[in-house]
Amino acid sequence: MAASPSSFPLLAVDIGNTSTVLGLADASLTLTHTWRVRTNRDHLPDDLALQLRGLFALAGAESPRAAVLSSVAPPLGQNYALALRRHFRVEAFEVSAENLPDVTVELDQPGAVGADRLANLFGAERYLGGHEYAVVVDFGTSTNFDVIGRGRRFLGGVLATGAQLSADALFSRAAKLPRITLEAPRTAIGKNTTHALQSGLVFGYAEMVDGLLRRIRAELPGEAVAVATGGFSRTVEGICREIDHYDETLTVRGLLELWASRPDRT
Numbered sequence: 001m002a003a004s005p006s007s008f009p010l011l012a013v014d015i016g017n018t019s020t021v022l023g024l025a026d027a028s029l030t031l032t033h034t035w036r037v038r039t040n041r042d043h044l045p046d047d048l049a050l051q052l053r054g055l056f057a058l059a060g061a062e063s064p065r066a067a068v069l070s071s072v073a074p075p076l077g078q079n080y081a082l083a084l085r086r087h088f089r090v091e092a093f094e095v096s097a098e099n100l101p102d103v104t105v106e107l108d109q110p111g112a113v114g115a116d117r118l119a120n121l122f123g124a125e126r127y128l129g130g131h132e133y134a135v136v137v138d139f140g141t142s143t144n145f146d147v148i149g150r151g152r153r154f155l156g157g158v159l160a161t162g163a164q165l166s167a168d169a170l171f172s173r174a175a176k177l178p179r180i181t182l183e184a185p186r187t188a189i190g191k192n193t194t195h196a197l198q199s200g201l202v203f204g205y206a207e208m209v210d211g212l213l214r215r216i217r218a219e220l221p222g223e224a225v226a227v228a229t230g231g232f233s234r235t236v237e238g239i240c241r242e243i244d245h246y247d248e249t250l251t252v253r254g255l256l257e258l259w260a261s262r263p264d265r266t
Helices: 045-059 076-088 115-127 163-173 193-219 250-261
Strands: 010-015 019-025 031-038 066-071 133-139 142-149 153-161 224-229
Touching: 010 076, 010 250, 019 045, 019 250, 031 045, 031 250, 045 076, 066 076, 066 115, 066 250, 115 133, 115 142, 115 153, 115 224, 115 250, 133 193, 133 250, 142 193, 153 163, 153 193, 163 193, 193 224, 224 250
Parallel strands: 010 066, 133 224
Antiparallel strands: 010 019, 019 031, 133 142, 142 153
């Protein structure tokens, strides 16, 4: 069923623990605007409405007529939904395993899967090609490895500490270590403290990602394509050898495609 023109612009909101990514799409589900803002759990619906209006005004964008959102940071998901209802007269579709009947979640507790990981499932479909499986490496506060099978099957995954979280933990426990920018140094062997820290935190993290991808692929009965998304993916691009594609907008685009896949969309 084709979506009504009255459903566009369509707003996708991906609420993470550290940052929130928003995207506005036209009737072809093409992203026309994207924003990344800091996640603030203290924001109330009116705060969020002001933020949204400001973003739309700065970009010269129309207000949304429909919305889809995923959240791993309660109660922000509910507050965004309230902001959209009160100030934009939009009823947002809130993603969960329970309201996606065409998705099979092969976990011990299917309802425990994060909404962002379900969005990644839809975003990764375009990369499957001739592969039976895909692995999405989502670099956020935690780094999630989402293992996806053809036919919208969520098979499971791996959760690891995010690179920035690892760095923050190290700096908080070792007062003499300087805070550094997480970027790749020229060589692995460090010639000073900053260089050595960057090597361990960036190259070491990339090796962890590559190693886990090799283990995941070895456990699957068919070939898997690996796709990276999230802020830190830019840092490891070209360093991780096991990642095939990099797509910063994968989760938000997945939300758009998830919304469009619903038989009852309006």
